[in-house]
Amino acid sequence: MNAPAIAPAAAAHRARVLRALxxxxxxxxxxxxGEAAPLADDSPLPATSHxxxxxxxxxxxxxxxxxxxxxxxxxxxxxxxxxxxxxxxPGEAEVAVPQARAYLAxxxxxxxxxxxxxxxxxxxxxxxxxxxxxxxxxxxAAAKRRLWIALRTLRRSLATAGR
Numbered sequence: 001m002n003a004p005a006i007a008p009a010a011a012a013h014r015a016r017v018l019r020a021l022x023x024x025x026x027x028x029x030x031x032x033x034g035e036a037a038p039l040a041d042d043s044p045l046p047a048t049s050h051x052x053x054x055x056x057x058x059x060x061x062x063x064x065x066x067x068x069x070x071x072x073x074x075x076x077x078x079x080x081x082x083x084x085x086x087x088x089x090p091g092e093a094e095v096a097v098p099q100a101r102a103y104l105a106x107x108x109x110x111x112x113x114x115x116x117x118x119x120x121x122x123x124x125x126x127x128x129x130x131x132x133x134x135x136x137x138x139x140x141a142a143a144k145r146r147l148w149i150a151l152r153t154l155r156r157s158l159a160t161a162g163r
Contacts, residue, residue, distance in 0.1 A: 025145045051100040052158055053083035056110035058133060059090060065134035071108070076151040076152075079158045080104075101126060101161055102154050107133035128159050 018025050055073070057066075074081045088095050088110045094117045097103075103126055105111035111130045115123065129150045132143040 051078045051084045054100045055083050055085045055104045059087045069134050077155045093096040103128045105130045
């Protein structure tokens with residue numbers, strides 16, 4: 001026996017129910033079109049933009065590692081969840097990195113590339129935190145602990161700096 005199709009609730013009714021449950025409905029900022037916008041963040045941020053935080057990642061990084069790092073950034077708050085991500089190619093001397101208040105370098109190679117790419121004045125004003133490469137996060141509990149400590153430090157400094 002087939003169940004009858006349920007008619008969609010009116011928008012006002014849905015809003016009342018969500019408010020009664022204590023939920024905040026999220027809406028897309030971009031107008032809905034026939035084609036979905038791509039979610040790839042492989043493209044680097046323009047060098048002229050300003051951000052709260054920028055995460056520097058190795059160019060070769062597995063899906064599991066990126067998923068783990070993305071979930072950790074989401075848990076650390078809005079400023080880190082929306083952090084720009086820049087991929088650094090191995091052996092690359094300089095990278096196009098936007099100016100930000102904080103940088104999270106995932107590995108020594110990324111930190112060295114960041115140090116060569118930023119002007120001295122920006123480096124002196126920004127908070128730069130070095131954590132282990134994402135590949136070590138999957139199997140090393142100490143690497144995870146260092147990541148959580150770094151994210152907590154960044155979250156606190158971003159909250160006190162301008163929020």
